[in-house]
Amino acid sequence: MSEASDILNRLLSSEVKGDLLVLFHKNPGIIDTIDGVARRIGRTGNSIGNDVKDLVDLGVLERKQVGKHEAIFLDRKRDGEVQKIIGNYLNSMKKKEG
Amino acid sequence: MVRVRTGISDLDKMLGGGFMEGDAVLLAGSAGTGKTTLALQYLVNGVTQFGDAGIYVTFEQLPDQIYRDAKNFGWDLRKMEEQNKFRLICTSPELLLETDGGESILDGPIKEIRPRRLVIDSLSHLEMFVPERELRKEAYRLIMYLKTKGLSSLLLWESPQIIGNSFSVTEVGISFLADGIVLLRPVEIESSMRKAIGILKLRGSDHDKQLREFEITTQGIKVEASFSEYEGLMTGSPRKKATLGEAIDQFSAAFARKEKKS
Numbered sequence: 514m515s516e517a518s519d520i521l522n523r524l525l526s527s528e529v530k531g532d533l534l535v536l537f538h539k540n541p542g543i544i545d546t547i548d549g550v551a552r553r554i555g556r557t558g559n560s561i562g563n564d565v566k567d568l569v570d571l572g573v574l575e576r577k578q579v580g581k582h583e584a585i586f587l588d589r590k591r592d593g594e595v596q597k598i599i600g601n602y603l604n605s606m607k608k609k610e611g
Numbered sequence: 612m613v614r615v616r617t618g619i620s621d622l623d624k625m626l627g628g629g630f631m632e633g634d635a636v637l638l639a640g641s642a643g644t645g646k647t648t649l650a651l652q653y654l655v656n657g658v659t660q661f662g663d664a665g666i667y668v669t670f671e672q673l674p675d676q677i678y679r680d681a682k683n684f685g686w687d688l689r690k691m692e693e694q695n696k697f698r699l700i701c702t703s704p705e706l707l708l709e710t711d712g713g714e715s716i717l718d719g720p721i722k723e724i725r726p727r728r729l730v731i732d733s734l735s736h737l738e739m740f741v742p743e744r745e746l747r748k749e750a751y752r753l754i755m756y757l758k759t760k761g762l763s764s765l766l767l768w769e770s771p772q773i774i775g776n777s778f779s780v781t782e783v784g785i786s787f788l789a790d791g792i793v794l795l796r797p798v799e800i801e802s803s804m805r806k807a808i809g810i811l812k813l814r815g816s817d818h819d820k821q822l823r824e825f826e827i828t829t830q831g832i833k834v835e836a837s838f839s840e841y842e843g844l845m846t847g848s849p850r851k852k853a854t855l856g857e858a859i860d861q862f863s864a865a866f867a868r869k870e871k872k873s
Contacts, residue, residue, distance in 0.1 A: 539675040542692075542699040544716055549703035553673065580711030584702075 618656025
């Protein structure tokens, strides 16, 4: 499996990930605790923990320790790279189909 | 004394030229009075008129809503962010107040764009995360952090009291910590809701003591004349002041009534 399809599969693997991606893309200035992020999509910190971890592993989100809290925010550079990889992949798929 | 102008010319006149540099000013008012608009205008004018970079910290409202609302006034905040003149940070009070690791979440953006102005929307949100007995201490710590960084800050405060006789800016003594207090207040005059702006306090500076009317226009806040024809605005039940002619007429009528009785 190519890197692009692997990323795409992981991004589309849950509804929460979709909600998180929309939230951070619309609001790139969010830097918040996991509970704070969860509140902004109408969920709880516990329910989004695994999805946040996946997005951190992909590099789309970053984690930073601020005192006793962990802050989560969008890695704008890596996010741009991921979008480019997915865009190229989707374009090549279209060409194949065409 | 160096002043930080808001760029709203009539408000700057009320302030004696602008806020004092490095001051923390409380911008208090009930919901819908225009606190966010005035605060954004302070930052946008800073960028466009005075070359000052600015940071807007929001606890509740999401940035995309702020970008959209700002665009209605012709302010392109995203473009200003791309130009490294503006940052919109959306966070929770507990994270902003966290300094155990020695670093604040504001340190990075402050290093990046070197702002002169900062807005916190709103300080009243600290109440949700800090016990009341510690609120003043935490607010003091935050204000001192902003002052140490040399920022001229506007701290928004949502006053629950919309209209009426009893009025306090904050219930927890925050107004004593602020260097200045700008009050936005709805007033009911002849069955219509109008908006008033006043300077309650400006440490170390003279300022306009009158309440002035303001409007939220398509270009932002526009300060207008004082409510010179009315008195008792702070009570929420203003009365029209009698003109000299009316006062003479009233006196004559009262005198005539008295004469008739006797």
